[in-house]
Amino acid sequence: MVIAFVVIPILVPLAIAALEPPANRARAWIFVGVGAVVATVLGRALLDGPVTARITENHISYEAEALSNGGVMVVLYLVATCGSLLASHHSYIRWFGLANLVAATSLALLYQDAFISLWCGWAALTSLLIARHLRLSSTTNRVAERAEARFEAGHRE
Numbered sequence: 001m002v003i004a005f006v007v008i009p010i011l012v013p014l015a016i017a018a019l020e021p022p023a024n025r026a027r028a029w030i031f032v033g034v035g036a037v038v039a040t041v042l043g044r045a046l047l048d049g050p051v052t053a054r055i056t057e058n059h060i061s062y063e064a065e066a067l068s069n070g071g072v073m074v075v076l077y078l079v080a081t082c083g084s085l086l087a088s089h090h091s092y093i094r095w096f097g098l099a100n101l102v103a104a105t106s107l108a109l110l111y112q113d114a115f116i117s118l119w120c121g122w123a124a125l126t127s128l129l130i131a132r133h134l135r136l137s138s139t140t141n142r143v144a145e146r147a148e149a150r151f152e153a154g155h156r157e
Helices: 002-019 022-048 070-086 091-110 112-156
Strands: 051-056 059-064
Touching: 002 022, 002 070, 002 112, 022 059, 022 070, 059 112, 070 091, 091 112
Parallel strands: none
Antiparallel strands: 051 059
């Protein structure tokens, strides 16, 4: 819960801010601020407790009794995480943000009681996709760098 409630709403917009060109970073920091507010409120709810988790049908249902405005926090959480992706300068990140927003909205509408559990499952899946993308892009970059070096070495001779 600490990862989902406190770390992710700050980490995602921070990662996007780091990827943005300098001209777009100020806008990205707005989402970091929203994420910090969300993390503070959700973290406080975790500390104030109690937080319960119970198995319901095929999912885990979480409840933080100290959280009185859960719907608002879900919206702000999505603004911080998906909004930062959608506001990115990079088109592939915007598409990823749109996919996340559609998934989150669908999960919230279809399985309100299971939203947190299913959202964590979705996050695990997308984390694997991000890791694969990074692995492939770093391999592609290394191959391109070697080819460019060979090309430049051939033109020097």
